[in-house]
Amino acid sequence: MSGGDDRTLLLVADTDERARRLGTTLEDARTSFTVERYGDTVEASDRLAWPDIDCLIVVLDGDSAAFVENVRESHPVLPIVYYGSDEPEMSERWTAVTGSGTKDIAALAEHVEGRLIERDRRRDAFDFDESDSAIQYPNVTEQRLDDLLDGSVDRNQLRELYHKSQLFDEILDALPAHLYVKDRNGRHRYISTAYFGDEMDEFLDKADTEIGLVASDHAWRAFEEDMWVIDEDEAIVDKEEYLARLDQWNLTSKVPWHDADGDIVGLIGVTRDITRWKRREQELRRQNERLEAFSELVSHDLRNPLQVARSALTLAQEVCDCDHLDRVENAHARMDEMIDDVLTLAKYGQTVAEAETVSLSKVVTQAWGTVGDERGTLDVDDDLGTITCDPNQLQRLLENLFRNALEHASDDGPVTIRVEPISRPWPQHPEEDPRRGFAVTDDGPGIPEEERDRVLDAGYTRAADGTGFGLAIVNEIVDAHGWTLDVGESADGGARFDILDVGRSDVGEDGQIVTAGAIDPDDVD
Structure with a gap:
C-alpha cells in the first residue's frame, strides 16, 4: 500500500461551482487524486457513508467546525483537512491548510x-497481539468460578446464570441483525447466527481485514x-x-x-439493514428538490408574464x-391566487422549520382576524390549551379551514364556526393515553360522504371560484407536523375537521419538531 495509489477525496464547499473549480484544480495537481465535489453538506454526508472515501476536504465559509464535528461522530478516523484563508479552531483530529482559491492548491495536495x-x-x-486473543472469558473472574465449584452459589443463582447464558445464545440465533463481539485485535468472538448462517466460519476469529467476503x-x-473504539474507550453510535x-x-x-x-477487552457492536428507510429518505429529498425547482418555475416564469398582462390591462x-x-x-386575480396556493403547497409539503409552544386560542383569534367576515361567526372554547408547532403554519391551516367554511356558507344566514379541543380513545388500545387534538366544525351545508376523501386532493374544489388548494395545504401542514386529519360531519350537519395525534411529540434541541405538536392534556375535556 504505497503513497502512489489512487486516492478518492471528497471536497465539500459552499456552492457547487466552487467545489467544481477547486476539485478540478486539485485533480490537475495530483493525477492520483479523484475528487468528488459537493456544494451541499447533506449530500456530502451521504457520500461519506461509502467506505472508498480516503479524505474529506472542507472549504466552507460558514460554520465548518460544526459540520466537521458532526462528521467526526460517525467517522472518527477519517482524515479531514480544512482549506481556507482563515485557520479555524482545530481539534486534534483534523488539520488545516491556509490558502485562497486555486493558487494554493499545490500545498493542499501535498498536505493531503x-x-x-x-x-x-x-x-x-x-x-496483531496474539496474547489478547487468549482471553476467552473476560467477564468471569476466578473468584466467581471458585464460588460455583465449592457450592457457594445457590440453585436460584445457578438458574439465573444458566438463563442468561441461554438468552444470550437465543439472541444471537434469532435476532435478524448483525450482532458481534470482538476482542482487542478486532477479531470476531461471537456473531449472530441468524444474520450470517452458513458464512459464520468466514468471520469467527478474524478481523474485518482478514475476511475475504468484506471489500x-x-x-x-x-x-x-x-x-479507535477500543483505544479511546469511546462509542460510535448510529453510523450510516x-x-x-x-x-x-x-x-x-x-x-x-x-x-x-x-479494563477494555474488545467491543460489542450491532449493525442493522436500513436500506428501505434510506431509499425512502433519498426519494423524499429528490421530491423536495423537484418541488423547489417547480416553485422557482411558478414564481418567476408564470408571475413575469402575468405582470406584463396586468400592465397591458391597466393601459x-x-x-x-x-x-x-x-x-x-x-x-388575473384568480391566477395570482392560484400561484400563491401552489407555492404554499410546495412550501408546506416539506418540513416544519421552527417549532414553539403557543396558545391555540391566540392563533385561532389571529387566523379569524385575517379571513373572518360577515358571512360567519366564530365560537371558540374558553381554553384550548397550548400546542407545540410552527405557529405560522398553524395559522395558515386555520385560515384555510375558516375560509373553506365561509366560501360554502348558504344565503340563509352567517355560518357558525367552532374550534374545540378533542380527545379520542385508540380503537384497539382503549387503555392507552387517548389521541388528543382539536376540531374545527361549522353548521354549513357539510361535505357529502362520497367526497370526503377527495376534498384534500390538490385542485379539487366544490366552490365555483375556489382554487382547490386550500384543504390540500391544510393536509400538507398536518402531515409536516406528524398529525392526522379526519374529515367528517358536525353535530349540526356541517363540515368537521379533526386534527388528531398532536399530543405525542417534543421539540428537539435545534427547535425541530420530532413527531408532532402537543396539547396540554389538562386543557382537554
Whole structure:
C-alpha cells in the first residue's frame, strides 16, 4: 500500500461551482487524486457513508467546525483537512491548510498526500497481539468460578446464570441483525447466527481485514474504527454505512467491552439493514428538490408574464370602459391566487422549520382576524390549551379551514364556526393515553360522504371560484407536523375537521419538531 495509489477525496464547499473549480484544480495537481465535489453538506454526508472515501476536504465559509464535528461522530478516523484563508479552531483530529482559491492548491495536495501516506504506514505496521486473543472469558473472574465449584452459589443463582447464558445464545440465533463481539485485535468472538448462517466460519476469529467476503476499503475503515473504539474507550453510535458490493445501507453502533475489572477487552457492536428507510429518505429529498425547482418555475416564469398582462390591462382600461376587461382583471386575480396556493403547497409539503409552544386560542383569534367576515361567526372554547408547532403554519391551516367554511356558507344566514379541543380513545388500545387534538366544525351545508376523501386532493374544489388548494395545504401542514386529519360531519350537519395525534411529540434541541405538536392534556375535556 504505497503513497502512489489512487486516492478518492471528497471536497465539500459552499456552492457547487466552487467545489467544481477547486476539485478540478486539485485533480490537475495530483493525477492520483479523484475528487468528488459537493456544494451541499447533506449530500456530502451521504457520500461519506461509502467506505472508498480516503479524505474529506472542507472549504466552507460558514460554520465548518460544526459540520466537521458532526462528521467526526460517525467517522472518527477519517482524515479531514480544512482549506481556507482563515485557520479555524482545530481539534486534534483534523488539520488545516491556509490558502485562497486555486493558487494554493499545490500545498493542499501535498498536505493531503502526506496525511494519507501516514495512514498507509499505520496500516502496514499494525501487528496483531496474539496474547489478547487468549482471553476467552473476560467477564468471569476466578473468584466467581471458585464460588460455583465449592457450592457457594445457590440453585436460584445457578438458574439465573444458566438463563442468561441461554438468552444470550437465543439472541444471537434469532435476532435478524448483525450482532458481534470482538476482542482487542478486532477479531470476531461471537456473531449472530441468524444474520450470517452458513458464512459464520468466514468471520469467527478474524478481523474485518482478514475476511475475504468484506471489500478492502470497507474492511480497513471498519477495522480502524474498531481500534479507535477500543483505544479511546469511546462509542460510535448510529453510523450510516453504504456497502456498494451489496447495494445495502446499514446503521452501525459499537461500544467498548469491559471485563470484570473494568479494563477494555474488545467491543460489542450491532449493525442493522436500513436500506428501505434510506431509499425512502433519498426519494423524499429528490421530491423536495423537484418541488423547489417547480416553485422557482411558478414564481418567476408564470408571475413575469402575468405582470406584463396586468400592465397591458391597466393601459387598456385607461382608454376603454368595457365589462370584458373586468372579467380579465378577475381572471388575473384568480391566477395570482392560484400561484400563491401552489407555492404554499410546495412550501408546506416539506418540513416544519421552527417549532414553539403557543396558545391555540391566540392563533385561532389571529387566523379569524385575517379571513373572518360577515358571512360567519366564530365560537371558540374558553381554553384550548397550548400546542407545540410552527405557529405560522398553524395559522395558515386555520385560515384555510375558516375560509373553506365561509366560501360554502348558504344565503340563509352567517355560518357558525367552532374550534374545540378533542380527545379520542385508540380503537384497539382503549387503555392507552387517548389521541388528543382539536376540531374545527361549522353548521354549513357539510361535505357529502362520497367526497370526503377527495376534498384534500390538490385542485379539487366544490366552490365555483375556489382554487382547490386550500384543504390540500391544510393536509400538507398536518402531515409536516406528524398529525392526522379526519374529515367528517358536525353535530349540526356541517363540515368537521379533526386534527388528531398532536399530543405525542417534543421539540428537539435545534427547535425541530420530532413527531408532532402537543396539547396540554389538562386543557382537554
